[in-house]
Amino acid sequence: GTWRALAKKKIPYFIFTHGMLDPWFKKNYPLKHLKKWLYWTWGEYRVLRDAKAVLFTCEEEKILARQSFWLYKANEVVTAFGTA
Known part of the structure; x- marks a missing residue:
């Protein structure tokens, strides 16, 4: 629902995957x-694809995410959130 609302208004959004990939x-x-x-191709794929960025806590997490689903395509960013 949020994805549809933001897409209609052209509001950029960011996603933290928290290990789902x-x-x-x-x-x-x-x-x-x-x-x-089955669910991912129908719902989550578009949400990740259309996000301004998908955020990861480290480079390794970002690289591993690419191995989960063959359709996965996103603007990936490694951020320091949650780490000291």
């Missing part, structure tokens, strides 16, 4: 990943 789930829970894949 970690390929660990794909490897260790393949059935859960399949279920997630």
